Amino acid sequence: MARPRSFDRDHVLHAAERQFRASGYNGTSVDDISAATGLGRGSLYAAFDGKHGVLLQAMAGYFARLGQFAPKALAGPDEGALERLHAYLLRAVHGVPLAADVPPAPDRAAAACFAAKMALEIGASDSEVKRLANDCFSVLATAVAECVRAAQRNGDIDPDADPDDLAYLLLTIIRGTDVVGAYGHSPARLTSIAESAFALLPRPRHR
Amino acid sequence: MARPRSFDRDHVLHAAERQFRASGYNGTSVDDISAATGLGRGSLYAAFDGKHGVLLQAMAGYFARLGQFAPKALAGPDEGALERLHAYLLRAVHGVPLAADVPPAPDRAAAACFAAKMALEIGASDSEVKRLANDCFSVLATAVAECVRAAQRNGDIDPDADPDDLAYLLLTIIRGTDVVGAYGHSPARLTSIAESAFALLPRPRHR
DNA sequence: GCCGTTATTGACAACCCAGTACAGAACCAT
DNA sequence: ATGGTTCTGTACTGGGTTGTCAATAACGGC
Numbered sequence: 170m171a172r173p174r175s176f177d178r179d180h181v182l183h184a185a186e187r188q189f190r191a192s193g194y195n196g197t198s199v200d201d202i203s204a205a206t207g208l209g210r211g212s213l214y215a216a217f218d219g220k221h222g223v224l225l226q227a228m229a230g231y232f233a234r235l236g237q238f239a240p241k242a243l244a245g246p247d248e249g250a251l252e253r254l255h256a257y258l259l260r261a262v263h264g265v266p267l268a269a270d271v272p273p274a275p276d277r278a279a280a281a282c283f284a285a286k287m288a289l290e291i292g293a294s295d296s297e298v299k300r301l302a303n304d305c306f307s308v309l310a311t312a313v314a315e316c317v318r319a320a321q322r323n324g325d326i327d328p329d330a331d332p333d334d335l336a337y338l339l340l341t342i343i344r345g346t347d348v349v350g351a352y353g354h355s356p357a358r359l360t361s362i363a364e365s366a367f368a369l370l371p372r373p374r375h376r
Numbered sequence: 377m378a379r380p381r382s383f384d385r386d387h388v389l390h391a392a393e394r395q396f397r398a399s400g401y402n403g404t405s406v407d408d409i410s411a412a413t414g415l416g417r418g419s420l421y422a423a424f425d426g427k428h429g430v431l432l433q434a435m436a437g438y439f440a441r442l443g444q445f446a447p448k449a450l451a452g453p454d455e456g457a458l459e460r461l462h463a464y465l466l467r468a469v470h471g472v473p474l475a476a477d478v479p480p481a482p483d484r485a486a487a488a489c490f491a492a493k494m495a496l497e498i499g500a501s502d503s504e505v506k507r508l509a510n511d512c513f514s515v516l517a518t519a520v521a522e523c524v525r526a527a528q529r530n531g532d533i534d535p536d537a538d539p540d541d542l543a544y545l546l547l548t549i550i551r552g553t554d555v556v557g558a559y560g561h562s563p564a565r566l567t568s569i570a571e572s573a574f575a576l577l578p579r580p581r582h583r
Numbered sequence: 584g585c586c587g588t589t590a591t592t593g594a595c596a597a598c599c600c601a602g603t604a605c606a607g608a609a610c611c612a613t
Numbered sequence: 614a615t616g617g618t619t620c621t622g623t624a625c626t627g628g629g630t631t632g633t634c635a636a637t638a639a640c641g642g643c
Contacts, residue, residue: 170587170588170589170640170641170642171587171588171589171590171639171640171641172588172589172590172591172638172639172640172641173589173590173639173640173641174589174590175590175591175639191500192501193400193402193497193498195400195402195403196402196497196498198629198630198631199630199631199632200629200630200631208591209591209592209593210592210593210631210632210633211590211591211592211593211633211634212590212591212592214632214633215589215590215591216590219631219632220631220632276500278499278500279500281496282555285555285558285559286496288555288558288559289488289493289496289497289554289555289558290400290403290496290497291400291403292485292558292559292560293398293483293485293486293558294398294399299558299559299560302558302559303559303560303561306556306559331572334568334569334572335572337556337565337568337569337572338549338569338572338573338576340552340556341549341552341553341555341556341569341573342545342548342549342552343552344551344552344555344556345547345548345549345550345551345552345553345555346548346552347496347555348489348492348495348496348548348551348552348554348555349513349544349547349548349551351492351495351496351499351500351506351509352492352495352499352506352509352510352513353499353506353510354510358544361541361544362541362544362545362548365538365541365542365544365545366545366548369545369576369577369578370576371576377610377611377612377617377618377619378609378610378611378617378618378619378620379608379609379610379611379618379619379620379621380609380610380611380619380620381619381620382609382620382621405599405600405601406600406601406602407599407600407601415621415622416621416622416623417601417602417603417621417622417623418603418604418605418620418621418622418623419620419621419622421601421602421603422619422620422621423620426601426602427601427602
């Protein structure tokens with residue numbers, strides 16, 4: 170009946186996300202997005218309603234990927250919960266893990282949580298971005314807290330510890346490594362931070 | 377001999393810092409800086425060499441304030457070291473503390489570490505900003521590590537723990553709360569994160 | 584094969600921005 | 614007072630930005 174789209178929507182949004190990640194929101198022009206995605210200006214406006222629309226929809230796509238991967242990586246039987254937490258922490262510290270085995274990104278600066286980066290840059294004046302970013306955080310917090318509870322059931326974490334508090338703390342550390350990574354610190358340093366954090370998790374009092 | 381400056385250099389840089397904090401680097405125009413500082417374009421260029429110069433010098437001023445306050449807040453006798461660490465952590469979580477008793481900022485978003493915010497936004501493509509930000513981090517890391525060592529000498533922290541690792545971890549948490557704060561979480565939640573982190577510090581094995 | 588419908592493209596206009604140039608003002612030494 | 618020097622504000626320019634528009638291309642039902 171009518172001419173079909175010549176591009177894959179998710180693919181375009183992902184390319185735009187990479188661009189926003191690399192240059193920030195205010196640092197990327199519509200022409201940059203156009204070059205990164207291969208789409209002309211007109212198509213961008215027709216399909217996504219301009220720069221801000223691209224951002225919102227790219228963040229929604231990011232949120233969807235996050236909500237799909239994180240629970241999968243953290244859920245499972247109680248026996249392996251602590252080890253899953255350990256593995257997730259170690260990977261997250263080198264960039265938000267969004268796929269099973271692919272390392273998140275070549276350079277650390279481009280691997281920081283997309284939602285966090287946008288929230289820090291424009292969240293103060295863009296409540297929609299702020300809300301979307303918070304949603305991303307909530308999904309992760311829920312998944313991590315559930316994993317902590319599993320580890321508690323298995324006797325690997327102090328049952329008196331509040332699993333939600335612990336989840337918030339762990340995610341705060343992960344987000345903190347985004348910043349420390351942006352300073353230029355080595356992956357080894359970030360791994361060391363993650364290991365230190367993991368070692369401090371409260372173990373059961375009496376064995 | 378010649379006409380003297382009609383403005384206070386540090387005062388101007390501080391106003392510019394506030395503006396950069398509120399809108400980001402790419403989000404503030406020279407006119408914004410002009411309005412925030414009360415200086416005309418000409419003066420800005422003559423005194424600070426344009427927008428980028430203003431940023432660099434504002435960051436240098438921030439670094440200086442940081443290097444002056446943090447060691448003062450953390451240094452002292454071994455007996456009080458753990459408590460100083462506690463107090464610093466609790467305050468830092470609500471914004472980088474730069475003065476003795478003034479609370480850092482009214483809203484949390486504007487209180488995030490200036491250096492960290494700039495490093496995340498443009499550090500990937502501006503090595504000078506990246507270096508300055510890292511300097512800020514190093515000053516804090518040194519001061520915190522020294523305080524950890526003092527607490528270890530006093531028997532309040534496990535002497536087997538690596539004080540540098542611990543300092544990095546604590547600062548990572550503090551930087552992480554900048555991000556979590558930007559999501560819009562309440563001060564109470566941030567305090568809770570800080571208390572959780574403090575509670576997990578490794579205490580001496582046998583009392 | 585034609586036609587309605589939708590995507591795509593490139594160009595265009597209005598606007599904003601960084602940086603510069605110039606003219607005037609303020610100060611101090613003499 | 615006056616002149617030399619430096620600060621201050623404003624107007625200007627070249628470049629880049631965003632959002633829109635009209636013309637063109639592609640597809641599928643008929």
